[in-house]
Amino acid sequence: MPVGAHGGKRVTRADVAQLAGVSTAVVSYVLNDTGSVSAATRQRVREAIDMLGYQPNVNARALATGSSRLIGFIVPGLSNPFFGEFAVAVEAAAAARGYSLLITSAEGDEEVERRHIQNLIERRVDGLLVGGDAGHAVVALTAASGIRTVLFNVFDERPGLVTVGPDAAEGARAATSHLIAHGHTEIGLVIGAPETGGMEAREAGWLRALGDAGLAPGPIGRAEFDRAGGYSAARQIFAAERRPTALFASSDLQAVGALAALHELGLRVPQDVSIVSFDGSEETEYSIPALTTVRQSVAEMSAKLIELVLMPEPPSGHHSFPARLVLRASCGEHAADGTPLR
């Protein structure tokens, strides 16, 4: 057991210097790989560090070198498994560049998000990745800090900001067109509350596919982007006399909630109602039936986020990534032998 583990008193740089018989400056040289230190001295210092179990204090080191090799990742909400999977992918992309990720979850609370960002700024992280539609306060906060910030989970250009996101409008259009190709003419939409600054990209994509095919918009169920939201939106849509035969759900969780609601109503998927979801998280592979979904390019977006946030001066602009249709059973697809795809 290292000596430092006894008693709990913190081992200092001075303790290391004393044991190695050098000055504290030499210990710093060895720790930071600076200064000219002989191989023998370097070896002696390293042994003293190991023997004492010394932990260099990176708060001090960050002050001196200005780099923590840490990136802050603020997710909209970890109770959505899509963001858990996204965090894992961003973590891998960061690790490939020698950086670690500090993750915080805002759970849709702007005040919590502001506090998390303030904390990470104060820790002098090397960059910030902020999910979703950051408010004006957050943008001012990160701009004032001078810490590079990239927004993710954003669907279109934000003047002056660096943003990364899926091409949600095209993904929703492709999903809806696929349902039209299956012969559906009454296609409902499950989505969140109306946006204040114009139509949400997924709603616009759904509407465009219907317009292109000369079809009237089906019913819209609006609720939270979670399982309970999808459940209640579907109950709402299917309570009406005129029922659609297909749904585009704007998130995987909403689709999973809608599946439960349809099951309760005795409606079979895909025989009575077809569904396509958006996100492409793993949960959709194992739902019953497995969901046809529009899958976001998670690995590619993660690599781009890390690339941008590590650039000395990332150019402002939006980076859009394709969201591609993955065919499974919920839209009525069948394997070559005629059995429904799982």
Add this chain to the structure above:
Amino acid sequence: MPVGAHGGKRVTRADVAQLAGVSTAVVSYVLNDTGSVSAATRQRVREAIDMLGYQPNVNARALATGSSRLIGFIVPGLSNPFFGEFAVAVEAAAAARGYSLLITSAEGDEEVERRHIQNLIERRVDGLLVGGDAGHAVVALTAASGIRTVLFNVFDERPGLVTVGPDAAEGARAATSHLIAHGHTEIGLVIGAPETGGMEAREAGWLRALGDAGLAPGPIGRAEFDRAGGYSAARQIFAAERRPTALFASSDLQAVGALAALHELGLRVPQDVSIVSFDGSEETEYSIPALTTVRQSVAEMSAKLIELVLMPEPPSGHHSFPARLVLRASCGEHAADGTPLR
């Protein structure tokens, strides 16, 4: 826009002092709420801070005060939504005490876990919450750092360590006994690879319930604790000639994977096979059918974790929390009117 947002040059304490017409020491007094500063001066300093958009550097402050009001939370893997939900609960418990959480995900990789912990130790967090069976290297690392550490997702006592976890053996026993009460006599188990240091608590609980009822152990399918693992374990179990009529799955994700496998095999749940899962994450409420599950006391464990990690010297010992059976449809429960519970 704050002045600090121009040009990117970082605003210093000296800039604030100059604008407010005070010494840098007075700025520190105001920031740290120490020293005797008149209300008027305090007001002038605060205005200068706001005007310049000054961000106090907490790395420096942590060096001076020894506290960061940050707790590191190392989850075994964020691709498991249970841990996402757990992180959200721990975040809330930390916030209630004025602390923020920095989350990292190890995804089952010990080297990654070690690196994350090293990072958090170097950031001088106030405490560490480490998920799962931390290896010897991790325990030595946190002990040497002098930073209070509490392990979670642990099922029994670890000599010399502070641990929190569900009573997994009793939860598994209750789940299996419930299946026995439904008349099942052939009850399989879906679980991970065998433990090296003795039988895993959930396996022991399953076995005890069967033994207490005078029943022979059913088949065991061993695989990862994720959806793919549950799917393959169930395929393995139901490939045998002698099939069980019920399963206890050791995680929600394994149960969801098993549901997909049974669906593929044309076996109905609960009519042909009953299932009870372990964890109680939200996904089990919306599966088809909804899963009867043993739900961990997430809120209570989260509060205890924060309470322990903030104690000056938390006493070593294990804190066990009940995992309670939640009845839904997958075990054959019916509502008072005879319809299956969703």
